[in-house]
Amino acid sequence: MKTTEVSDPDLFARLLEDLEERSAPTRITPEARDAYAKLTAAMEHHRPPCADDDRFTAGQVLQIEYLARACAECPIRTECGTYAQLAQPTAGFWAGVDYTEGTS
Numbered sequence: 828m829k830t831t832e833v834s835d836p837d838l839f840a841r842l843l844e845d846l847e848e849r850s851a852p853t854r855i856t857p858e859a860r861d862a863y864a865k866l867t868a869a870m871e872h873h874r875p876p877c878a879d880d881d882r883f884t885a886g887q888v889l890q891i892e893y894l895a896r897a898c899a900e901c902p903i904r905t906e907c908g909t910y911a912q913l914a915q916p917t918a919g920f921w922a923g924v925d926y927t928e929g930t931s
């Protein structure tokens with residue numbers, strides 16, 4: 828699985844948009860906000876495998892094994908998983924876990 832550094836500001840903006848689309852957090856606590864800030868800061872330096880990949884978004888989580896492998900090799904998995912645990916998104920695949928309502 829290939830990850831690359833993010834040097835293109837447009838790409839970074841798309842990564843953030845993708846993250847917000849997938850997010851739908853249910854717990855907007857100060858800790859979740861802090862974790863989100865750390866996740867987006869990490870994304871400034873590393874493009875995660877899920878970038879621009881619709882398979883990670885709500886309603887598309889079908890290829891669980893592929894997604895789990897991608898997350899296992901992701902350089903920002905820790906930040907992603909911490910945010911998801913704190914914010915409890917209602918959709919999408921985060922750090923190896925499917926958060927689609929009723930499945931996690």
Ligand code: SF4
Nearest residue numbers: 875877898901907922
């Ligand atoms: S751990 Fe998975 S869902 Fe999280 S940023 Fe990396 S590839 Fe994306």
